[in-house]
Amino acid sequence: MRVRAYFGMLFRNRLRIHPARWHMALAIAPVTFVNSFFYRVQNLFYGRRIRNTEIEHPPIFIVGHWRSGTTHLHELLVRDERFTFPTTYECFAPNHFLVSDWCAAWTAGLFMPRVRPMDNMQAGLERPQEDEFALCGMGAPTPYLRMAFPNRPEPFGELYNTDEAGAADLERFKAALLRFVKTITVRRKQTVVLKSPPHTGRIGELAKLFPGARFIHIVRDPYATIPSTQRLWHALDTAQGFQIPRHATLDDLIFSTFNRMYAGFEHQREEIPDGRLCEVRYEDLVENPLGQMERIYRELDLGDFESARPGLESYLSSQKGYQPNRHKLSPDLKSAIDQNCGSYQR
16 A cells, blocks of 8 residues: 555544554555655656556456355466466555566565465465455555454445445546556556456446456355355454454355345346356366366357467366365354355356
8 A cells, every 4th residue: 555545544444453463554654655655656657658558458357256266267267378467466566566576576475475364275476366455555445445444344345336336436446447457458468357256246337447348257155155255354354454353243244245246246247248248156167177168268259268278277287286175054154144145056
């Protein structure tokens, strides 16, 4: 974050920082001045070029609930060298990565874990990442700001469903995302593949912002998705938060977000032209990854699949030892999933 976004967030939350987390808040503060400096440098050298950049190849958006396989699908799709993606460094330094990666990326890499905290997937600054984190750093309205203050009311929850979003916040969100994609395009001219679960309830606005964009929606058994989402928020809130998370109402938040996001998706999917939206089940993707990827290429007209096959096969071979987390369902959680997610997989 830059100075204004960071201190604005702190004061909007009334500096309600746990005593055990003040050291983190104070350590981050000087970094925001560095971010603001590099932002001005990038704007000086690249500002006009970014603004004037035309996105010749509309993005591909991977959408779906957290822990439904969006990351796995993202990793598969970007094995095709005709596509590009925002790296973890670009998402964590969205304000200045064009001018800073040569000197800052290696430093930031010293603090990166080798695996993600919510599962056992590999992490690294060069790997694909969620663009929602970039929006956080750019000071855009995003519900992910909740992670900094997990015990406070969720900010910008209406942006899980853009049908509910206010005009001003929606315009700020779209402007930030458009700038981020243009900045990536300045560096790499291929089709950008973006993955972010919150985009699920935004597909209508995204289709307008990026005419010709394609969407891949992935679903997974909610008996696996919901408990894995619980683990996700426990891990991220603990790692990122300025508060010690209580999570007294975490399940309520998960289900209300689920219902809000999918209300937007089901309504907005009617606005997506034929041949622009493909749906895939995680279980089918795991069982037959090459067959499902070939179907996605065919339905979305992504080009010759055979040229992508070698990269996919190599990646799949490297992942043979991966073991996903296992979860036990309590009767209460199973009942809540049945009540809230009964029509999720059709």
